[in-house]
Amino acid sequence: MVAIKVENLVKKFNGFVAIDYISFEVKKGELFGLLGPNGAGKTTTINILSTLLKQTSGYAEVAGYDISKDKNNVRKSIGIVFQEPALDNKLTGKENLEFHAMMYGMGKEERRRRIKEVLELVELRDKGDVLVENYSGGMKRRLEIARGLIHRPKVLFLDEPTLGLDAQTRRHIWEYIKKLNKEEGVTIILTTHYMEEADFLCDRIAIIDHGKIIAMDTPERLKDKLGGDIITFEVEKDSDKFMNEINKLDFVKSVKKHNSKLTIMVEQGEKRIPELIDMAQKNGVKVKSVSLHKPSLEDVFLHFTGKTIREQEAGQKERVRKSMRRFGR
Numbered sequence: 350m351v352a353i354k355v356e357n358l359v360k361k362f363n364g365f366v367a368i369d370y371i372s373f374e375v376k377k378g379e380l381f382g383l384l385g386p387n388g389a390g391k392t393t394t395i396n397i398l399s400t401l402l403k404q405t406s407g408y409a410e411v412a413g414y415d416i417s418k419d420k421n422n423v424r425k426s427i428g429i430v431f432q433e434p435a436l437d438n439k440l441t442g443k444e445n446l447e448f449h450a451m452m453y454g455m456g457k458e459e460r461r462r463r464i465k466e467v468l469e470l471v472e473l474r475d476k477g478d479v480l481v482e483n484y485s486g487g488m489k490r491r492l493e494i495a496r497g498l499i500h501r502p503k504v505l506f507l508d509e510p511t512l513g514l515d516a517q518t519r520r521h522i523w524e525y526i527k528k529l530n531k532e533e534g535v536t537i538i539l540t541t542h543y544m545e546e547a548d549f550l551c552d553r554i555a556i557i558d559h560g561k562i563i564a565m566d567t568p569e570r571l572k573d574k575l576g577g578d579i580i581t582f583e584v585e586k587d588s589d590k591f592m593n594e595i596n597k598l599d600f601v602k603s604v605k606k607h608n609s610k611l612t613i614m615v616e617q618g619e620k621r622i623p624e625l626i627d628m629a630q631k632n633g634v635k636v637k638s639v640s641l642h643k644p645s646l647e648d649v650f651l652h653f654t655g656k657t658i659r660e661q662e663a664g665q666k667e668r669v670r671k672s673m674r675r676f677g678r
C-alpha cells in the first residue's frame with residue numbers, strides 16, 4: 350500500500366526552481382527521510398504535500414487523496430510538525446493541545462482522552478499544566494510531536510524534528526519517532542540535514558540537493574553501493590600524479606580529490622594502506638594523515654555531489670547573500 354506518491358513535482362518561486370521534477374513513493378508504515386543541505390527543497394516538498402503550498406506542476410497524492418483536488422481529506426489524514434517552532438508559550442501544554450484538537454472538531458470527551466494519551470506517549474504527562482514558556486527545547490519539540498498526533502493522522506510530516514537540540518535530547522526524540530512508527534504504525538516522512546539522524550531512523554531515504562533527488566534507497570544499500578572501505582589521505586602539495594597512479598591499481602574502485610584530501614575507495618582497506626603510503630613516498634607526496642572507515646551517508650553525499658553537505662550549505666548561504674545584495678539590503 351502506498352501512503353505517498355509523488356510524480357514529477359516542480360515548484361518555482363518567480364522563476365527560481367526550488368523543486369525540480371522529483372518523484373518518489375512512500376509505503377504505508379514506512380519511515381522515509383528527505384536528507385539534504387540548507388536550501389535543498391525539503392521544506393518546500395513537505396509544504397506542498399501538506400497542501401500549504403501549491404505546486405507549479407506535477408502530481409502527488411497523500412493517503413490516497415490527490416493534493417490538488419482533495420485538500421480537505423489530505424489535511425484530515427496528516428499531522429505536521431513545522432521546522433519553525435509553532436507553540437503558544439503563554440498557554441500550558443494541555444491548552445496548546447486542546448486548541449489544536451478543537452480545530453479538528455473533536456468532542457470534549459474525546460479531546461480529554463486523546464490529550465492524555467498523546468502526553469503519555471511523549472512522556473509529558475506531568476507537564477501538561479505547565480506553561481510552555483517553562484519547557485526545555487526538547488520538551489517543546491515533544492509537545493509539538495504530540496500535537497501533530499492528536500487527531501490520529503495516518504501520515505506524519507516532521508520537518509527537521511531535532512534541529513538545534515543537543516545530542517542527548519536528539520537521541521531521546523529519535524526514540525519517540527521510532528516508537529510512533531513501529532508501535533502506532535504511523536507513516537512518517539521526515540526531513541533532516543543530519544546524516545546520522547537519517548541513518549539511524551529511516552527505512553529509506555532520498556538525498557536531495559538543489560531540488561533534485563540524487564540518490565534514493567535504504568541507508569545500508571546507499572552505503573554498500575559505494576562498496577568496500579574508504580581510505581582518506583590528507584596530502585601536502587600536488588598529488589595529481591599520485592592520484593593517477595592509484596587509479597591504475599586493481600583494488601582501487603575510485604579516487605576523488607577534495608581540497609587537500611584524497612578519498613580512495615578500495616576493497617579490504619586495512620591491507621592496502623602500507624602499499625598506498627609506499628606509493629605516495631615514491632611519488633614525492635607527503636602524507637599528513639590517513640584514516641580508514643566504512644562508507645557513511647556523508648561519503649554517499651560526497652560521492653554524488655563532489656561536495657560535503659556543509660560546503661553545500663555554505664554555498665547556499667552565499668547565494669542568499671548575493672541575492673540580498675542585489676535587492677540592495
Ligand SMILES: Nc1ncnc2c1ncn2[C@@H]1O[C@H](COP(=O)(O)OP(=O)(O)OP(=O)(O)O)[C@@H](O)[C@H]1O
Nearest residue numbers: 362367385386387388389390391392393394432542
Ligand atoms: N516563499 C519563497 N519564496 C522564494 N524562494 C523560496 C521560498 N521558499 C523557499 N524558497 C527557496 O527555495 C529553496 C528551497 O527552500 P527550502 O526551504 O525548501 O529548503 P530546505 O531544504 O528546507 O532548507 P533548510 O535545510 O534550510 O530548511 C531555497 O533556495 C529557498 O530560498
Ligand SMILES: [Mg+2]
Nearest residue numbers: 391392393432
Ligand atoms: Mg527546511
